[in-house]
Amino acid sequence: YVDPFAKSQEEIDANVRAIVPKFEFSKYLQMLASGEKVRTPTVIALQSCGVQGRQNTRLTKYVNEQWPFLKFLGKAAETLLLFSLDSKTRDETIEFIQTNIFNHPFLLRHVSRLYLVDTLVDSLEVIQDKNAWKNILDSDLSFRLHVDPVKMQEPIAKSIDENVKLSPTEYTHLFTIIPMENFCLIGFEEASFDYVHMWKNQPDYGAICKAYYKIRECHLRNLFELNPETTTAVDVGAAPGGWTQYLGPYCKKLFAIDPAIMKYEAENVVHLKMKVQDSLEILGDQVIDLVVDDVITSHPKDSLHIVEPIVRHLKVGGYLVLTLKLGGRNDNYVNSLLDWFRHHVNAIMPYMHIEQIVHLFANTNFERTVIAKKMSPYEGPYVELETYNWFIDNHEHNKKKEKTTEDK
Numbered sequence: 570y571v572d573p574f575a576k577s578q579e580e581i582d583a584n585v586r587a588i589v590p591k592f593e594f595s596k597y598l599q600m601l602a603s604g605e606k607v608r609t610p611t612v613i614a615l616q617s618c619g620v621q622g623r624q625n626t627r628l629t630k631y632v633n634e635q636w637p638f639l640k641f642l643g644k645a646a647e648t649l650l651l652f653s654l655d656s657k658t659r660d661e662t663i664e665f666i667q668t669n670i671f672n673h674p675f676l677l678r679h680v681s682r683l684y685l686v687d688t689l690v691d692s693l694e695v696i697q698d699k700n701a702w703k704n705i706l707d708s709d710l711s712f713r714l715h716v717d718p719v720k721m722q723e724p725i726a727k728s729i730d731e732n733v734k735l736s737p738t739e740y741t742h743l744f745t746i747i748p749m750e751n752f753c754l755i756g757f758e759e760a761s762f763d764y765v766h767m768w769k770n771q772p773d774y775g776a777i778c779k780a781y782y783k784i785r786e787c788h789l790r791n792l793f794e795l796n797p798e799t800t801t802a803v804d805v806g807a808a809p810g811g812w813t814q815y816l817g818p819y820c821k822k823l824f825a826i827d828p829a830i831m832k833y834e835a836e837n838v839v840h841l842k843m844k845v846q847d848s849l850e851i852l853g854d855q856v857i858d859l860v861v862d863d864v865i866t867s868h869p870k871d872s873l874h875i876v877e878p879i880v881r882h883l884k885v886g887g888y889l890v891l892t893l894k895l896g897g898r899n900d901n902y903v904n905s906l907l908d909w910f911r912h913h914v915n916a917i918m919p920y921m922h923i924e925q926i927v928h929l930f931a932n933t934n935f936e937r938t939v940i941a942k943k944m945s946p947y948e949g950p951y952v953e954l955e956t957y958n959w960f961i962d963n964h965e966h967n968k969k970k971e972k973t974t975e976d977k
Contacts (some may be wrong), residue, residue, distance in 0.1 A: 574629045581643030584691040588653045592688035595701040602704040611662040614649045616682035645719045645747050676791045677700040678931040684745040684754035699730045706732050712744040714810040777832045780811035786941045792940045793888040795819040806864030857883050863892045869910040881947040920945045
């Protein structure tokens with residue numbers, strides 16, 4: 570895996586120094602004790618959930634698309650992403666975060682850390698200097714320490730003057746320290762800006778399962794359309810009901826196809842307790858606006874086999890939302906399977922147009938979500954799904970896997 574947003578340490582240092590001013594730490598603390606506001610430009614440090622490399626790439630790409638005026642400075646502490654808001658002041662940065670990130674419809678769930686830093690010091694020794702803290706000791710200020718990487722938090726906490734009030738539960742300010750190779754980034758913020766507390770206490774929407782958040786994110790990204798007064802949808806492989814649970818309130822009628830037990834019920838939801846092929850006669854007369862499929866399969870060809878008969882009944886202009894499970898091997902393998910999938914959709918379902926293949930935050934690292942639109946009526950039969958050598962990656966690891974499979 571190669572991070573497309575990777576920057577050298579020299580680039581990161583130069584980017585950060587160009588934005589963040591170097592400030593005398595004792596003077597910074599003096600301003601804090603007197604209640605004077607720091608008005609320097611502030612850097613936003615974000616950390617995504619999950620496997621950091623791929624999730625951070627997803628997060629960086631999304632931020633660049635959503636807010637192109639945010640400048641990506643590089644990484645710190647291996648997992649933190651540093652952004653600046655066009656050299657705006659601290660107040661403007663906080664206003665941006667509260668408006669766009671704290672109130673974001675789904676990003677909050679996938680960003681586990683958010684820090685603000687507005688000055689840099691040469692080393693940790695500056696922070697450990699007892700003389701620097703003398704103005705704080707006579708005040709009522711107390712601090713919750715945030716250090717990234719976390720493994721450095723305990724030793725740094727022990728090195729700070731023991732008379733400084735540090736507490737994980739009772740504090741007036743957050744104190745952020747991000748040690749980097751050639752300097753340390755630091756920042757103080759009032760307790761009301763405790764992002765970690767907000768992240769841990771975010772609503773779960775009563776979701777039956779994690780799959781709920783995939784279709785929710787698709788909808789909130791406006792990847793397909795729903796109308797509670799007109800939409801008829803089909804959820805293929807619906808159990809236990811995560812996608813049905815989210816879509817139900819936005820549909821006039823929803824057919825949930827799965828032999829298994831559903832944990833979600835509603836007046837407008839019809840549970841067809843059968844396999845897909847057995848449901849086709851029931852669905853034959855329905856005008857279907859949306860087909861969704863989050864079935865676990867071993868290969869995209871299985872997904873096509875399952876969903877293609879249903880998609881025939883989709884109205885022109887209707888949407889297919891399909892999760893592809895691409896296996897946990899490597900990125901080249903994933904890309905080769907996506908190429909295979911595009912080719913075979915064109916051959917088997919020429920009436921469908923793939924609008925985009927998205928790596929949602931709610932997807933696993935080896936899942937992708939397909940958004941396709943029906944452009945013309947079904948006039949088949951078309952090309953049948955052929956037997957295909959789907960190990961088309963030249964990676965040495967995959968060659969070994971291919972040989973093992975052939976032997977079996």
